[in-house]
Each structure stands twice: as C-alpha cells, then as structure tokens.
Amino acid sequence: MEAGVGKDSECPRTMDGSVINAETVAIPSCCLKAKGSDPELDAVCHSTVVSGWFSERRSSTDGTVKEVFFNNPMWPGEAHSLKVEEILFKEKSMYQEVMVFQSTMYGKVLVLDGIVQLTEKDECAYQEMIAHLPLCSIKSPTNVLVVGGGDGGVLREIARHDSVKLIDICEIDQMVIDVSKRYFPDLATGFEDPRVHLHLGDAIEFLRQVPEGNYDAVIVDSSDPVGPAQELVERPFFDMIARALRPGGVLCNMAESMWLHTHLIQDMITICRDTFKGSVRYAWTSVPTYPSGVIGFVLCSTEGPPVDFLQPINPIENLEENSLENKRQLKFYNSEVHRAALALPTFVKREVEALRD
Numbered sequence: 001m002e003a004g005v006g007k008d009s010e011c012p013r014t015m016d017g018s019v020i021n022a023e024t025v026a027i028p029s030c031c032l033k034a035k036g037s038d039p040e041l042d043a044v045c046h047s048t049v050v051s052g053w054f055s056e057r058r059s060s061t062d063g064t065v066k067e068v069f070f071n072n073p074m075w076p077g078e079a080h081s082l083k084v085e086e087i088l089f090k091e092k093s094m095y096q097e098v099m100v101f102q103s104t105m106y107g108k109v110l111v112l113d114g115i116v117q118l119t120e121k122d123e124c125a126y127q128e129m130i131a132h133l134p135l136c137s138i139k140s141p142t143n144v145l146v147v148g149g150g151d152g153g154v155l156r157e158i159a160r161h162d163s164v165k166l167i168d169i170c171e172i173d174q175m176v177i178d179v180s181k182r183y184f185p186d187l188a189t190g191f192e193d194p195r196v197h198l199h200l201g202d203a204i205e206f207l208r209q210v211p212e213g214n215y216d217a218v219i220v221d222s223s224d225p226v227g228p229a230q231e232l233v234e235r236p237f238f239d240m241i242a243r244a245l246r247p248g249g250v251l252c253n254m255a256e257s258m259w260l261h262t263h264l265i266q267d268m269i270t271i272c273r274d275t276f277k278g279s280v281r282y283a284w285t286s287v288p289t290y291p292s293g294v295i296g297f298v299l300c301s302t303e304g305p306p307v308d309f310l311q312p313i314n315p316i317e318n319l320e321e322n323s324l325e326n327k328r329q330l331k332f333y334n335s336e337v338h339r340a341a342l343a344l345p346t347f348v349k350r351e352v353e354a355l356r357d
C-alpha cells in the first residue's frame, strides 16, 4: 500500500472531514442516467483508487473493479492514471460524486463522477483559453455569462478584462463551489470579484428567463456530456444561448477531444452553424491530464458585427499591462497561442466535414 493511501483515506468524507458510509448513499440520478445509456453494465461512473492510483474509469456499486469498468463510454479502451498521494475529499452531492486528491506531479486534482476536471498544474491551459479565446475576439466585452465553471477558474480569467461590468455564473452544484473554495483557493478567488453574480441552479431554466440579447459573451465550462451535462450539447440549449447573446455576441463551448470525439464535434459544429448566423470555429489546447491530452472549444458568433476568431481584436497583452496588479500572471494564453489554437490538423479538417473551409 502506498504512503498516505491507507484504507481509511479511501473512505468518502463529508465537508467536515468525517468518514461516511458509501453503502448508505443513494446513487445520484445523473449516474442512473449514464448507466441507463449503457444498461448492460451494473456500474456507475464513480471514481476508484486502486493500489494508490486513480484512473478515469468506472467502479461497480460494491466497490470492486472489473476489467469492463475501464471502459468509460467517453473514451473506451483507455484510462489515464495518476498516482494518489492522499485523498482529501470524497462525497456525493445531489448531482455527482465530488473527489479531491493530492497527486504526485500535478498538485491537487478535482474529479467529478470519476472524471478529472482540473489539476493545479495544468488548469491554466484550459481556463485561460476558454475565457480569453472569446473575450479577446470582441471589443470591450461588458456582460458575460458562465455556464458551469463552479470551481471559479473561468471567473478568475474573465475578471482580468476591465471592460467587463457583469459576470453571471449559473452552476448547478453548490458542493463544487464549496470544495473549490476549500481546496483550490487560486481558482475560487474568481468568486471574490464584485462583478460576479452566482445563480445556483439549472442552466436551461436560467437561460429561459434571461432577457434576449443580454450578453456579449457566453462561456460554457461544463463537464463531459454524460449525466447532468448531457443537455448542454443539444440543439435547444444552443438556441437559448443564441437568444441570450446580443448581435455579434460570442459563445465559447467546451468541445472535447479531436483525437477521440470527431462525431460529437461534427454534431456540435453542425448544430451551431444552423443556430449561430455569424462565424463558427473550432479551437484546441493541450491539457495533459484530460483524455488524449487535448481538449477543444466551439467558438460561435451571432449575426451582427462580424467576428474573426482567427485574429484577437482585443489583445490580452494590452489588458495585461493595465491589470497586472494584484493578479496572478497568465501562464498559458497569449495572442500567438490564440492564433495557433485555431489552426486545425489535416485529419480534423478531413473527418469533421462541417469544419472544411
């Protein structure tokens, strides 16, 4: 057994740190939904730590690990593993299982329903890109909406933009916010900005009551489309976002891996081309702890003043000069990286028909 990974440290814990009995906790509805999509497996997409290693895979409800459970439906046949120095938190919220552990090389790791959401080491490559790709593509963004993003990292990045006056965030799971404030203060600092307004609840419900044309930018920082985030890649959701954006407003939506999910990317791009009448582009970045080591974003603009995502019209370097004080320096994003992120490998252009110029 590895140091710090004793039997007791693998037990689920409540927010106050006391051990809870996993057997007595009901399976959340989101997991039943995921299980429903793959009914031959008596499994849930919960995280497992085996012999001191975490892998993105399934565990059976009795806690045993079977070969078949390595097959996460989002990335069948592969499981990236991180050595666990210590499990710091593990509890089931109303929506999902939330876990935090200390890894050897990547710092603390946030895991939702067995899937890595972020690590302290490489979170910059995701949060900076999902925030600045859209916000640097338009002049003077003022009103911004974040869907998901309960860890606060995207808020932290949006707050660099002095032109922004309002940052709404709609996150469904209070436990994600609480856990981030406790274990990831460098991300949760995003919630401290006075421009941030938290709306705890379902994003679809929230978007229904948002006034038309309210936002300059919407950023969808969701988990993978299994369980609670399933609806966030479907057509009605994109229709609601397009309605919430002003003419020439922009969307940046997490859009999985070009190595693993070309069908999903194709579907998203097709829906977005129907829905958003401005530009639609795909961008990508390197995040070593996500499956296949990369993740992408769909960038869209509504009809109105044209948006060229290829050229950052509102360069971050200008903002950085003004707003470096009291802010963590950017680690990943710059205007060169922005332009490079929009360049697509040949196989992506070939396989994702909707991306062909």
Ligand code: SPD
Pocket: 115, 116, 117, 118, 126, 127, 149, 150, 151, 153, 154, 221, 222, 223, 224, 254, 290, 291
């Ligand atoms: N496959 C993992 C995708 C995770 C996307 N969301 C990350 C949340 C970080 N703010």
